[in-house]
Amino acid sequence: MSEPFELEVGDRLTGARWDEPSGAWGVFVLAHGAGAGMEHPFLAGVTEGLGSEGLACLRFEFPYVHAGRRSPDPPAVLLRTWRAACAEGAARAAGRSLAAGGKSMGGRIASMLAAEEGEAFPAGALVFFGYPLHPPGRPEKLRDAHLGGILRPMLFIQGTNDALATFGLISSVVTKLGPRARLHAVEGGDHSFRVRGAKRSDAEIGRDLGVLAAGFVREVAG
Numbered sequence: 001m002s003e004p005f006e007l008e009v010g011d012r013l014t015g016a017r018w019d020e021p022s023g024a025w026g027v028f029v030l031a032h033g034a035g036a037g038m039e040h041p042f043l044a045g046v047t048e049g050l051g052s053e054g055l056a057c058l059r060f061e062f063p064y065v066h067a068g069r070r071s072p073d074p075p076a077v078l079l080r081t082w083r084a085a086c087a088e089g090a091a092r093a094a095g096r097s098l099a100a101g102g103k104s105m106g107g108r109i110a111s112m113l114a115a116e117e118g119e120a121f122p123a124g125a126l127v128f129f130g131y132p133l134h135p136p137g138r139p140e141k142l143r144d145a146h147l148g149g150i151l152r153p154m155l156f157i158q159g160t161n162d163a164l165a166t167f168g169l170i171s172s173v174v175t176k177l178g179p180r181a182r183l184h185a186v187e188g189g190d191h192s193f194r195v196r197g198a199k200r201s202d203a204e205i206g207r208d209l210g211v212l213a214a215g216f217v218r219e220v221a222g
Contacts, residue, residue, distance in 0.1 A: 007060050009077075009084045014066040016085070018092065019047050020056035026097030026222060027056045028213070029089035029123065031082065031106025033130075034072050037065045042192065043103065045203035046129065049210020055099070055217065058092065060085045062106075078109045079116070086113070090122045099217040101127035101155075104164070104191065108132055108143060115149035124221030126154045127213040130191050133165035133173065144173045147181075153220040154181045157209055159189025184212060 007016040017038060028050050032038050038059040047057040062081050064073045072078065082100075090098055100110050100123035107128035114121045134141045147154075156174055160167045167185070174183040186209075188195040193205045 007081075007084055007088055009063060009081045012063055014061050014063045014081060016058060016060040016088070018056070018058055019051055021051040021054060023054065024051075024056040024096070025054045026099065026217060027058060027089050027093040028127075028217065029058045029060070029085050029098070029100045029110075031060060031062070031085070031102030031110060032065070033102070033104035033106055036103075037061050040103075041202040042129075042206040045201075045206025045208075046103075046210035046213070047206075048203075049207040049212075050214050051210075052207075053211055053214030053218070055214045056092070058085065058089045060088075072105065075109075075112075078105075079113055082109050082113045086122050097217065097221045098123045099125040099127065099213075099221055101129065101213065103129045104132045111150060111154075112146055114152055115146040118149070118151055121152060124152060125217045126150065126152050127216060128154065128156050129209060129213075130158060130162060130193065131156050131165055131170065132191075133170050136163045139166045139169055142169070142173075147173065147177060150177075150180075152180070153216075155184060155213065155216045156181065157184045157186065157193075157212065159186045159191060159193050159195075161188055162191045164191050182216070 003018045006013040
């Protein structure tokens with residue numbers, strides 16, 4: 001079952017989609033990155049991979065994408081949207097396991113909300129598909145200060161050639177977070193997990209990583 005719907009974010013609406021396989025044991029709330037919406041083939045692939053392992057998926061758009069704008073919303077709006085999506089995901093989970101994550105910026109905002117809410121954060125696990133640890137070419141500008149405040153198990157899925165997360169740095173960050181954080185390396189992968197010379201579509205890549213994510217969620221929060 002795949003159902004588009006509108007998600008209430010304060011006094012506005014934004015786009016969302018609900019995909020639920022038969023007999024789903026949990027729900028994954030999934031956000032897009034800064035430059036692509038929820039219908040991007042990569043996210044569609046992730047959704048398919050999650051579903052093949054029994055996880056329903058709630059994809060949603062940040063308001064700027066829904067409005068046809070290119071520049072991301074202010075952080076407060078991004079956080080408000082994630083909070084609304086988590087609440088909707090928890091309602092649809094109806095007691096089943098709940099996990100959250102996203103591609104690049106979408107995952108980073110989820111991490112910020114999790115750090116802010118602490119034990120009140122409704123999801124039992126977080127998965128980051130290409131965490132944007134620093135701007136391209138600026139490894140000194142780390143975006144990791146809040147990660148230590150997250151109380152949920154985390155999986156960082158990172159390409160070893162990601163320009164937004166120098167692999168040695170992301171490895172060090174994950175090590176410092178201790179046993180609640182894991183790192184999965186996509187050898188040769190860039191920020192979109194594409195590997196030079198490998199002819200694989202974004203949808204195929206996303207599906208495989210969705211299966212990986214579902215296995216992690218089942219282990220730590222299933």
